[in-house]
Amino acid sequence: xxxxxxxxxxxxxxxxxxxxxxxxxxxxxxxxxxxxxxxxxxxxxxxxxxx
Numbered sequence: 001x002x003x004x005x006x007x008x009x010x011x012x013x014x015x016x017x018x019x020x021x022x023x024x025x026x027x028x029x030x031x032x033x034x035x036x037x038x039x040x041x042x043x044x045x046x047x048x049x050x051x
Contacts, residue, residue, distance in 0.1 A: 009037075016035060036048065037049040
């Protein structure tokens with residue numbers, strides 16, 4: 001059985017500012033390194049997407 005989890009990219013990107021705010025509360029606030037977006041096809045081939 002294949003699992004097909006899907007994510008609306010706009011919903012995900014809307015969370016980035018919240019993550020950044022949480023990270024700023026850490027000492028120095030410099031641990032947020034950004035996000036990596038990857039696409040996985042039906043054969044399991046992973047492709048990094050440049051957003």
